[in-house]
Amino acid sequence: xxxxxxxxxxxxxxxxxxxxxxxxxxxxxxxxxxxxxxxxxxxxxxxxxxxxxxxxxxxxxxxxxxxxxxxxxxxxxxxxxxxxxxxxxxxxxxxxxxxxxxxxxxxxxxxxxxxxxxxxxxxxxxxxxxxxxxxxxxxxxxxxxxxxxxxxxxxxxxxxxxxxxxxxxxxxxxxxxxxxxxxxxxxxxxxxxxxxxxx
Amino acid sequence: xxxxxxxxxxxxxxxxxxxxxxxxxxxxxxxxxxxxxxxxxxxxxxxxxxxxxxxxxxxxxxxxxxxxxxxxxxxxxxxxxxxxxxxxxxxxxxxxxxxxxxxxxxxxxxxxxxxxxxxxxxxxxxxxxxxxxxxxxxxxxxxxxxxxxxxxxxxxxxxxxxxxxxxxxxxxxxxxxxxxxxxxxxxxxxxxxxxxxxxxxxxxxxxxxxxxxxxxxxxxxxxxxxxxxxxxxxxxxxxxxxxxxxxxxxxxxxxxxxxxxxxxxxxxxxxxxxxxxxxxxxxxxxxxxxxxxxxxxxxxxxxxxxxxxxxxxxxxxxxxxxxxxxxxxxxxxxxxxxxxxxxxxxxxxxxxxxxxxxxxxxxxxxxxxxxxxxxxxxxxxxxxxxxxxxxxxxxxxxxxxxxxxxxxxxxxxxxxxxxxxxxxxxxxxxxxxxxxxxxxxxxxxxxxxxxxxxxxxxxxxxxxxxxxxxxxxxxxxxxxxxxxxxxxxxxxxxxxxxxxxxxxxxxxxxxxxxxxxxxxxxxxxxxxxxxxxxxxxxxxxxxxxxxxxxxxxxxxxxxxxxxxxxxxxxxxxxxxxxxxxxxxxxxxxxxxxxxxxx
Numbered sequence: 001x002x003x004x005x006x007x008x009x010x011x012x013x014x015x016x017x018x019x020x021x022x023x024x025x026x027x028x029x030x031x032x033x034x035x036x037x038x039x040x041x042x043x044x045x046x047x048x049x050x051x052x053x054x055x056x057x058x059x060x061x062x063x064x065x066x067x068x069x070x071x072x073x074x075x076x077x078x079x080x081x082x083x084x085x086x087x088x089x090x091x092x093x094x095x096x097x098x099x100x101x102x103x104x105x106x107x108x109x110x111x112x113x114x115x116x117x118x119x120x121x122x123x124x125x126x127x128x129x130x131x132x133x134x135x136x137x138x139x140x141x142x143x144x145x146x147x148x149x150x151x152x153x154x155x156x157x158x159x160x161x162x163x164x165x166x167x168x169x170x171x172x173x174x175x176x177x178x179x180x181x182x183x184x185x186x187x188x189x190x191x192x193x194x195x196x197x198x199x
Numbered sequence: 200x201x202x203x204x205x206x207x208x209x210x211x212x213x214x215x216x217x218x219x220x221x222x223x224x225x226x227x228x229x230x231x232x233x234x235x236x237x238x239x240x241x242x243x244x245x246x247x248x249x250x251x252x253x254x255x256x257x258x259x260x261x262x263x264x265x266x267x268x269x270x271x272x273x274x275x276x277x278x279x280x281x282x283x284x285x286x287x288x289x290x291x292x293x294x295x296x297x298x299x300x301x302x303x304x305x306x307x308x309x310x311x312x313x314x315x316x317x318x319x320x321x322x323x324x325x326x327x328x329x330x331x332x333x334x335x336x337x338x339x340x341x342x343x344x345x346x347x348x349x350x351x352x353x354x355x356x357x358x359x360x361x362x363x364x365x366x367x368x369x370x371x372x373x374x375x376x377x378x379x380x381x382x383x384x385x386x387x388x389x390x391x392x393x394x395x396x397x398x399x400x401x402x403x404x405x406x407x408x409x410x411x412x413x414x415x416x417x418x419x420x421x422x423x424x425x426x427x428x429x430x431x432x433x434x435x436x437x438x439x440x441x442x443x444x445x446x447x448x449x450x451x452x453x454x455x456x457x458x459x460x461x462x463x464x465x466x467x468x469x470x471x472x473x474x475x476x477x478x479x480x481x482x483x484x485x486x487x488x489x490x491x492x493x494x495x496x497x498x499x500x501x502x503x504x505x506x507x508x509x510x511x512x513x514x515x516x517x518x519x520x521x522x523x524x525x526x527x528x529x530x531x532x533x534x535x536x537x538x539x540x541x542x543x544x545x546x547x548x549x550x551x552x553x554x555x556x557x558x559x560x561x562x563x564x565x566x567x568x569x570x571x572x573x574x575x576x577x578x579x580x581x582x583x584x585x586x587x588x589x590x591x592x593x594x595x596x597x598x599x600x601x602x603x604x605x606x607x608x609x610x611x612x613x614x615x616x617x618x619x620x621x622x623x624x625x626x627x628x629x630x631x632x633x634x635x636x637x638x639x640x641x642x643x644x645x646x647x648x649x650x651x652x653x654x655x656x657x658x659x660x661x662x663x664x665x666x667x668x669x670x671x672x673x674x675x676x677x678x679x680x681x682x683x684x685x686x687x688x689x690x691x692x693x694x695x696x697x698x699x700x701x702x703x704x705x706x707x708x709x710x711x712x713x714x715x716x717x718x719x720x721x722x723x724x725x726x727x728x729x730x731x732x733x734x735x736x737x738x739x740x741x742x743x744x745x746x747x748x749x750x751x752x753x754x755x756x757x758x759x760x761x762x763x764x765x766x767x768x769x770x771x772x773x774x775x776x777x778x779x780x781x782x783x784x785x786x787x788x789x790x791x792x793x794x795x796x797x
Contacts, residue, residue, distance in 0.1 A: 011549060020373070023205050027375050033205055034339075035373035038315055044579065045760060046549035058339070059443040060372040063519030065538030080544040100547035101585065101758055110545065123539040142776050 001031075002055030003159065004066050008081045009073025010098050011045045014146030017173065018071065019050040021150050022159065024169035026054040029161045034060035045101070047077060069158050071149050073132075074098050075116045082123060089124045092153050093117075094132035094145060128156060128196060135188050144185035151189020156197055163190055202378045208340035208369045211376055212279075212307060213238030215347030217248065220384045221277050221305070223269035224253040225262035227631065228660035229281030230316040231370035232309035236279055237661065242381065250383050255663050258595075258631040259284035263291045263306070267360075270304035271397060272388040275351055279307035282323050283594065287632070289326065292360070296330045297407040298396055299358040299414075302386075303351030306332075306362045309370050312488045312516040316367075318577075318594060320514060322490035327362045328467045331411050333418050334362040336438040336466050336487075340374040346464065349423065357414045366488055368440040368516075419468040426473055430480050431459040433530065436473075436493060437486040438463040441517040445486055448523050452532060463487075469496040484510070484529045488517050504529055551582050553761040554779035556724030556732075557652050559693040561588035562757050562787060564621050564650065567703040571619040574601040576633075578625040579659045580652050585758055589623065596632025598622040603636065603645035619711050620647035621703075626676060627657040627665045634679060640717050641684040648706045649719045651676060654726040662729060680719050687718035694724060694736060696786040727779060738780030739795045743770055746792035757787045 005022060009015045016037050023033045031054035038049060051062045064083045070091045072078030078093040085091065095117070099110050113129075121127045130152055136144040147170065154163050170182055206214070212235050216224060226236035239253045252269075256262035259280040269276040280288065285308045292306065308323035327334035335350055337343035343365050354361040395403045435458055437445045442462050449455050459480075461473065466487065477483055477500060485494045485505035494505040504510040511517070511525055527534055551558050561583040564573065575581060575589030576598040583589035591601055602622035609617040624633050629651050637649070653676060657663040666674040680688055687709040689702040699722065706718035725732035747770035754764045754771060761778035762771050770792075784793045 010547065020205070023373060027203065027205055033373070033375050035205075036368060037371050037373070038367075044549040044552060044582065045547070047547050058446040059440065059519060060339075060374070061368055061440070061444060061519055063444075063447075063523060066519070076544050076547070079542045082539040083541045084538070086538045099763070100545050101550050101754075101760070119542060 001160065002057060003053065003068055004062055005052045005069045005071065005159075006062055006067035006081060006084045007050045007052070007071045007073070008077045009048055010077065011048050013048070013073045014143060015048045015050055015073060018146035018150050019052050020173055021147065021166065021169050022052045023054070024172055025159075025161050025165040026052070028165040028168055031055055032057070036060035036062075047080065069153065071153055073145065073149060075113050076100070076110065078120055079111070079116055082120065085124050087125060090126045090158055091120055091124050091128070092149065092156065092158070093120070093127070093129045094149055095129045096131055096133040128152070130192060132189070135192060136185055139185035139188050140181040141185070144182055147182045147185040148189040151186040152193040155190040155193020155195075157193075203375045204378050205373050205375045206340065207234055208343055208365060208372045208374070209234035210238045211340040211344040211374070212347065212363070212365065213242060214378065214381070215344035216277050216305070217242055217251065217381045218344075218379055219303075219348040219351045220275050220386070221351070222251055222274040222302075222386065223266050223276035224251070224279070225256045225266045226279045227256055227259045227262050227284055228657050228663040229284050229309075230660055231311055231367040232279050232281045232284070232307065233660040233663065234370070235307060237663070246381055248381065248383055250385065257666060259288040260291055263288035263295075267291065267295050267300065267304060269388070270300040270302040272302070272390045274302040274386055274388055275304075276302060277305040277307060280309070281317065282308050282310045282321050283317055283319060284308070285323055285326055287595065289330075292326070292330050295360050296332045297404055297411055298399065299407070299411070300354060300360055301358065301391075303354040304360045305347065305350045305354060306360055308362060308364055310364060310366045310489065312366055318592070320489045322488065322492060323362065323364045324466050324492045325490045327364070328492055331415055332360050332362055333415075333465060334364050334467050335464055336364050337369055338439060338442045338462060340369060340372055341376045343369055344376065353418070353421070353423070357418060359411070359414050359418075364439075366440055415468050419471045422470070422472060424462070424464045424470055424473070426461060426470070426476060427459065430461070430476055431457065432481040433457065433484075434459040434461060434477065434480045434482065435484045435486060435526070436461045436463060436477065438466050438493065439488055441486040441488055441522065444517060444519045444522050445526070447519060448526050451523070452526065452530070454526070454530060458530070463493055466492045467496070469493055482529070484526070486511065486517055486522060486525070489514070548585065549582060550585055550758055550760055551579065552727055553759055553777050554727040554781045555579070556654055556693045556722065556727070557583065558586070558757060558759065559696050559699060559783050560623065560650055560652060560722045561586040563696065563699045563703055564588045564623070565756060567700055568619040568621050568648070568707060571621045572605050574598040574605065574620065574622040576622075576624040576628050578628055578652075578657075580623055580625055583623060586756060595628055596624070596636060598624045599633050599640060599649060600636035602647040602649065603640040603643065606645045606647050617711075619707060621650065622647060623650045623652055626651060626653040626655060626667065627663075629676065630666050634683065637680070637683045637685070637717070644716060646710045646714060646716055648703065648710050649717060650703075651680075651719060651721045653721050653723040655723075655731070656726045656729055658726045658728065662726070676721060680721070685717050685719050687715070688721065689719075690721045690723055692724055693722040694781055694783055696783055733779075736781060739782040740780060741773055741778065741782060741785060741793050742796055743773060744792050744794050746790045747771060747788075748790055748792070750789070752789060753784055753787050753793070757784060759784055
């Protein structure tokens with residue numbers, strides 16, 4: 001088996017931790033893992049992209065059209081990730097927007113969320129849009145959005161890794177004081193994903 | 200059971216160094232190389248490696264020379280930096296190739312094709328070729344770790360510095376690897392005096408050069424790499440991440456059995472065995488980042504495709520989709536488009552963090568020096584670009600000499616009033632390369648304002664320590680500035696916007712109106728991402744009152760991510776999650792519409 005997952009969002013949303021969470025869980029599941037990420041200036045509010053690939057693979061970098069799954073932390077970034085997809089790709093998106101600072105100070109044309117959703121839906125096999133931020137907030141912290149998004153992908157059954165391994169992976173990545181909130185966020189994400197599969 | 204662990208490429212390199220008995224490791228931070236030394240320091244602490252010395256040096260040249268001396272004394276040592284850092288260390292590099300080394304000496308120079316966070320896409324392998332030292336080019340984090348002991352061995356065998364050149368895609372890839380135990384070996388330093396080598400005069404340098412050339416010839420004949428005995432008619436020769444990407448592409452295109460793929464571990468000097476093997480091949484395609492290093496060494500061959508015949512683009516990363524296109528063209532396979540075209544998505548640029556102490560400085564500079572020229576420098580504060588208060592970014596430390604240069608250019612043609620020149624530089628960058636140009640500016644009588652943005656850390660690259668905060672602050676920025684001969688020095692807290700503006704006005708009067716010389720303002724406020732920065736002020740809660748006209752000065756000129764515009768002429772909003780409560784925006788609003796909740 002081989003899974004190629006592309007994550008995209010805005011600096012500060014915790015994308016690198018989400019990437020590592022999937023990677024560590026995949027390692028516990030016995031896969032070889034490679035990941036690719038961008039550091040430095042982009043982390044200060046710019047676009048952050050990363051990839052995690054498990055299974056048989058040499059390069060950690062995903063080519064256009066290669067993503068099996070895209071986890072987008074922000075609607076505009078979901079749109080930006082489309083070239084990484086193909087007709088069989090699945091996109092999971094957090095639908096709470098972060099407007100970019102642009103020449104006109106963020107009030108340039110940010111497309112409506114429903115427009116974005118319509119465009120994406122027409123291009124890939126399956127598309128899921130959630131307010132992950134609200135789920136994170138309920139769990140106790142906006143910052144847990146990253147873990148919620150991974151949880152949703154797990155709940156949707158996209159990752160083929162036992163869900164218990166994600167909790168184990170969280171414990172290996174986070175300090176104890178943050179663990180309770182994040183486990184709550186993970187489980188809330190998983191539940192949300194599972195419910196939308198059933199419904 | 201094997202202990203498999205997912206590590207960052209840079210961590211893998213650090214493991215490679217310590218597993219190989221590296222005793223002295225030095226570095227100056229720079230993306231994508233920063234995590235190598237950070238990991239060495241962490242492992243040294245975690246595993247109580249008493250026989251290892253590691254430091255963040257003041258710049259790459261100092262780092263290079265420090266580690267090189269340890270090698271002269273027979274110890275295995277390594278220096279690591281980003282590619283443009285090698286430019287700074289290049290004086291030492293060129294000469295060290297001639298003197299050679301004793302203990303294994305590895306130079307790790309991390310390249311940034313793309314570029315993702317650098318001012319150039321330069322190829323350090325080219326620099327190795329220029330300096331006449333061997334270079335290894337890893338294809339993965341695991342490979343990078345495995346090449347480090349090879350590099351040490353080669354360095355010791357030929358007494359030559361050896362470079363390892365990873366790229367961003369290696370440094371910042373993560374991969375599961377099997378960890379080995381780090382066993383500390385003992386080694387005793389001994390420095391054998393030999394002036395004709397270590398202090399060679401030009402006459403001896405000629406002899407050293409001859410010896411270096413002979414070393415390179417012998418290294419080219421070393422069988423360090425395994426090659427297939429027979430290559431197919433079509434053969435791709437690749438190194439680094441381009442090799443890994445090419446592996447994937449050949450599989451996707453079902454060309455694995457028709458095309459040979461040769462991995463070049465050591466692009467310079469290219470194996471003479473490989474050069475011979477490739478002579479028999481009908482079609483060779485070379486994939487390497489970023490300059491044609493392997494290709495130049497095959498210039499006698501016919502039927503070679505690559506950068507020199509235009510098949511491979513001359514700039515940018517060799518991303519999988521680019522390689523896909525190149526291989527299709529080369530192999531004559533038509534292209535099937537099966538992925539969506541890019542949608543138009545508004546670009547998103549990075550910005551300074553909420554509560555960053557640099558932001559008020561840029562705001563104040565534009566307010567006080569309206570028609571100024573603003574030479575900038577390298578660090579988080581390059582983002583002063585967004586605020587219109589950074590006009591130039593050249594290289595580390597350039598803001599200071601460029602300020603002097605702009606002053607001269609306008610002074611030459613001076614008719615009436617010259618534009619005020621106001622430069623900005625961070626604390627780490629000031630120590631790195633800002634001091635000699637400040638001395639020069641003072642000596643030559645240049646007139647400009649220099650603002651040193653002192654956040655007491657190297658923030659952009661991950662908060663490495665700076666000279667004035669380690670060792671109980673033995674080094675002081677203001678004393679250095681004073682020692683450079685500057686007679687106007689003000690130290691202000693940038694959160695105190697009124698005092699900051701006042702200090703800039705006085706500095707402007709001193710430098711421009713009174714024509715006295717260089718005026719230095721030190722804006723001191725610990726980075727908001729540091730513990731010392733988060734706790735260093737009284738937090739306030741702000742709200743937007745009915746007085747807000749929606750003029751958007753606060754979002755345009757101050758650009759705090761916590762101030763959210765809704766529409767033109769509509770009041771802005773405060774995002775209470777992002778807001779850190781510094782309260783500086785209260786003084787920014789011309790209508791007094793941002794107020795502190797009592």
